[in-house]
Amino acid sequence: MSSYSVSFRDVHFSYGTNRLLHSLNFNVLDGEFISIIGPSGSGKTTLFRLITGLEEPEQGTILINEKKLKNRFGSVGYMPQQDLLMPWRTILENAALPLELKQVPKAEAHERVKSLLVEFGLGDYLYHYINDLSGGMRQRVSFLRAILSGSNVLLLDEPFSALDAITKLSMQEWLLRQWRKWKQSILFITHDVNEALFLSDRIFILVDNPVQRIEEVEVPLERPRDVYDLDHASILSLKKQLIDRLRLRDDR
Numbered sequence: 001m002s003s004y005s006v007s008f009r010d011v012h013f014s015y016g017t018n019r020l021l022h023s024l025n026f027n028v029l030d031g032e033f034i035s036i037i038g039p040s041g042s043g044k045t046t047l048f049r050l051i052t053g054l055e056e057p058e059q060g061t062i063l064i065n066e067k068k069l070k071n072r073f074g075s076v077g078y079m080p081q082q083d084l085l086m087p088w089r090t091i092l093e094n095a096a097l098p099l100e101l102k103q104v105p106k107a108e109a110h111e112r113v114k115s116l117l118v119e120f121g122l123g124d125y126l127y128h129y130i131n132d133l134s135g136g137m138r139q140r141v142s143f144l145r146a147i148l149s150g151s152n153v154l155l156l157d158e159p160f161s162a163l164d165a166i167t168k169l170s171m172q173e174w175l176l177r178q179w180r181k182w183k184q185s186i187l188f189i190t191h192d193v194n195e196a197l198f199l200s201d202r203i204f205i206l207v208d209n210p211v212q213r214i215e216e217v218e219v220p221l222e223r224p225r226d227v228y229d230l231d232h233a234s235i236l237s238l239k240k241q242l243i244d245r246l247r248l249r250d251d252r
Contacts, residue, residue: 004066005030005153005185006051011060013050019210020046023060026204026214028185030065030152035188035196038206039246044189048155051187052078064153076153077146077184081161083138085130092117092126095141098148116144136167136174143175147182156188160195169227172198176224193242197221197230205245217242 006028013021020043028034036044049055050062053072061068064075085094092110095117099109117123120140122133130138139159146154160168172195179186190196196203197219205215217238221229229235 003030004028004063005032006187007061007063007066008050009061009063011050011057011062013046013055013057015046021050021057022208022210022212024211024214026216028153028187031183031185033179033186033188033199033201034204035190035200035202036204036206037190037193037196037242037246040191042206042209043211044206045157048078048157048187048189051153051155052076074149076151076155077149079139079142079146079154079156079159081158083130083142085138085141087130090127090129091122091133091141094130095144095148098145098150102150113144113148116147117141120144134167135163136171139163139171140174143178147178147184152184154184154186156186158189158191161191168195173227175199180224193239193246194230196242197235197239198225198227203242205242207245215245 004027008024008026011021011024012019036047038044046055050057051064051072053069053075062072064072069075089097092113096106096109096113099112100106104112114126117126122137122140125132125137130141133141142159143156146156160171163171176199188196188199200219203217203219205217207215220234220238221232230239
């Protein structure tokens with residue numbers, strides 16, 4: 001029987017007098033890749049803030065791995081749009097930060113991280129600083145920090161939006177390889193419909209205001225997949241439907 005890594009049960013949430021979520025329900029399967037799309041202000045980042053515990057619902061329940069946690073903060077891995085790497089720390093020191101925060105001894109933390117940095121293609125940069133890295137390499141370090149949270153749930157908030165087109169595609173392919181290896185559940189915010197189609201098992205579309213339900217679209221592509229699969233007639237048709245649905249939401 002499949003288990004859920006994230007569940008919302010009749011969740012209500014407002015910022016002041018602005019109601020954003022109204023009795024919202026959804027589930028994410030363990031090991032599933034979900035992309036979340038919707039116009040700016042539709043509630044995508046609010047979902048992440050609620051999942052991470054930075055915000056609490058007015059009503060309803062949020063479950064992580066089918067458990068209601070007293071404090072969700074630190075219970076999931078989070079990779080923001082900006083990498084938030086510290087320029088005064090080496091790549092090794094930046095990557096090891098989550099372990100240091102868990103009070104793992106420094107020498108042990110660095111040994112654990114070194115092999116992962118090599119695996120991520122950063123073995124020659126252990127003692128370099130972030131200004132020596134390309135945008136894609138910096139995002140790899142940021143992703144590693146999310147993994148080192150130890151959670152099976154990773155939240156990725158538009159992590160590739162600032163990258164050029166070729167680097168972005170390379171990072172998408174790299175991310176899928178890592179996801180297959182680590183087998184975490186990933187929730188991925190994006191404004192790029194192509195990106196959502198390429199990466200996801202399902203796409204969540206935020207269309208209501210306030211969000212009372214999430215429209216779900218299953219991506220009809222087998223895995224492993226490559227970018228040329230997006231040229232299939234069925235995917236092009238689905239892409240048009242998604243864009244039209246978002247335009248309808250924007251025109252309200």
